[in-house]
Amino acid sequence: MQLVDENDGDIQFLGALSKKERRVLGVLIEKSLTTPEYYPLTLKALATGCNQKSNRDPISNYDEFELEDILDGLRQRGMISAVQTAGGRTERYRHRLRDVTPWTAAQLAIMGELLLRGRQQLGELRSRASRMSAIESLEDLRRELNQLMQMKYVQSSGDLNRRGIEVDHALYTEAEQSRPGTMLTYFADEEIEEPAKASAPATAAERKPQSQAVIAETTTSSEELLDLHSEISDLRETVQRLEERIESLERQLGI
Structure with missing residues (x-):
């Protein structure tokens, strides 16, 4: 599929963003890296990505009309660009953050x-x-x-x-x-x-010393909890990738 990039905004420094602007840019980043075969995104695919229930906080329910306004604002700031297919029938969107910022991958x-x-x-x-x-x-x-x-x-x-x-x-x-x-x-x-806190913290003289055994036990528990969180996150992301693949296949098949 031949694409023509229509960059109609000057590059500006990435500053404060509204909640909806952050969601749109986050989705464009995510899809560009996880499902590049379906990127750039159509407006419908972008709406689906913004409103999906996994890997989003908070969950949103944006419609395509809302997103068109957000996309126009981001285009004017040079953060995204519209991409046309060779036939000019379907407009797609991609972020330009690697141009706007010095970020690594x-x-x-x-x-x-x-x-x-x-x-x-x-x-x-x-x-x-x-x-x-x-x-x-x-x-x-x-x-x-x-x-x-x-x-x-x-x-x-x-x-x-x-x-x-x-x-x-x-x-x-x-x-x-x-x-x-x-x-x-x-x-x-x-x-x-x-x-300032509601009450000042205790001075060093007022604090009771902790034993080395308690410190070691707390450290070990923290490490185990962190490992558990990482394992749970890995499982969730595996499910997320499967869901994204299914969504992509359904769009491809027109389901």
């Missing part, structure tokens, strides 16, 4: 996953993003995340080497950033002051 997958699900722990993120682009270890993930954090595209709840850290994209609108629970605390090499 792994960073594109990481951002796609964060745009689709929001904040998550490192083990979950590595497992889920790896279905789009290989990320062999948590150390590889931390390296890619550190670069994204330095570019202010990703934020975290603390230093990535600490346990239990969560990460999220940093593309929320100003209105969303002001809501309680939105994580805006830490970028690489720059810590942002958090709001």
Whole structure:
């Protein structure tokens, strides 16, 4: 199928995005990496991808008319382009994020996953993003995340080497950033002051020392829980890939 790319928007720096814009870009990233044989996407396929029940948080119910408005806005910002078939009958859409940003393939997958699900722990993120682009270890993930954090595209709840850290994209609108629970605390090499707690933490003299046995037991339990989460995520992603293949086959057969 011969395609003609109609780029009708100037490239701009990727800034704040609305919830619907993030969902559209996340789906375009995901499908470009997981089902390239059916990419670029038609409007109908994009709507199906936005509203699918797996690997999405929150679940949405966007119609094609809503998505047309979102696509027009993203085209004007140079983040997506319309692609025509040789006959000009079917318009398809692809993202231009590798042109707009300096992201690597792994960073594109990481951002796609964060745009689709929001904040998550490192083990979950590595497992889920790896279905789009290989990320062999948590150390590889931390390296890619550190670069994204330095570019202010990703934020975290603390230093990535600490346990239990969560990460999220940093593309929320100003209105969303002001809501309680939105994580805006830490970028690489720059810590942002958090709001004061209701009660001040105990001083070192007031805290009771923990035994080494308790610390070791807590560490082991955390590691086992992280491994379990990763295994569950792997199973879910396997089911997700099967569902996507079935959806693609059904579209191909006209079911």
